[in-house]
Amino acid sequence: MIKTLQSVPMVVLLLIATTLEASGDVIVRMAIYDHVGRIRIALFLAGALLLLGYGSFLNVSPLDFRRVVGLYIATLFVVWQVISAIVFRSFPTMPILVGGTLVIAGGAIISLWKPA
Numbered sequence: 001m002i003k004t005l006q007s008v009p010m011v012v013l014l015l016i017a018t019t020l021e022a023s024g025d026v027i028v029r030m031a032i033y034d035h036v037g038r039i040r041i042a043l044f045l046a047g048a049l050l051l052l053g054y055g056s057f058l059n060v061s062p063l064d065f066r067r068v069v070g071l072y073i074a075t076l077f078v079v080w081q082v083i084s085a086i087v088f089r090s091f092p093t094m095p096i097l098v099g100g101t102l103v104i105a106g107g108a109i110i111s112l113w114k115p116a
Contacts, residue, residue, distance in 0.1 A: 002060055005057070005060040006060055006061075006062050010061050010062065010068070010071075013057050013058070013060065013061045014058075014061070014068070014071055014072055014075045015075065015079070016053075016057045017053075017054045017055075017057035017058040017061075017072065018054070018072065018075045018076040018078075018079040018080075019079055019083075020050045020051070020053040020054035020057060021050070021051060021054035021076060022076065022079050022080045022083045023050050023083065024046075024047045024048070024049075024050030024051035024053075024054060025047070025051075025080075026083060026087050027043050027046050027047035027050060028043070028044065028047035028048075028051075030043055031043035031044045031047060058072060066110075067110065067111050068111065069110065069111075070106065070107040070108065070109065070110025070111035070112075071107050071108070071110075071111040071112075072107070073103060073106075073107045074103055074104040074106070074107025074108065074111075075107075077100050077103045077104065077107075078100075078104070081096070081100065
């Protein structure tokens with residue numbers, strides 16, 4: 001199965017991993033702040049499974065970990081903003097957009113710049 005996942009394009013693996021991480025974070029947040037009892041436990045378990053999935057998908061990427069982290073952080077920023085808008089109806093402000101632009105630029109530099 002790992003060989004099959006390693007043949008998936010890196011961008012797809014990053015999108016899957018970031019979506020799993022952001023979704024897992026949202027579910028854990030909902031468990032902590034919005035629910036009690038059995039529903040809270042079920043949400044914690046669901047969040048834990050999604051976060052385990054994120055770690056798995058990120059680490060099967062065929063890129064060197066130190067290089068993939070830059071693109072991962074940039075992708076995570078974008079995915080988190082989309083999920084935040086959908087789930088919490090919270091849209092990015094100008095400081096978030098400006099800072100996010102720097103995050104994306106930094107991620108591209110880390111992952112794509114090939115030293116001489």
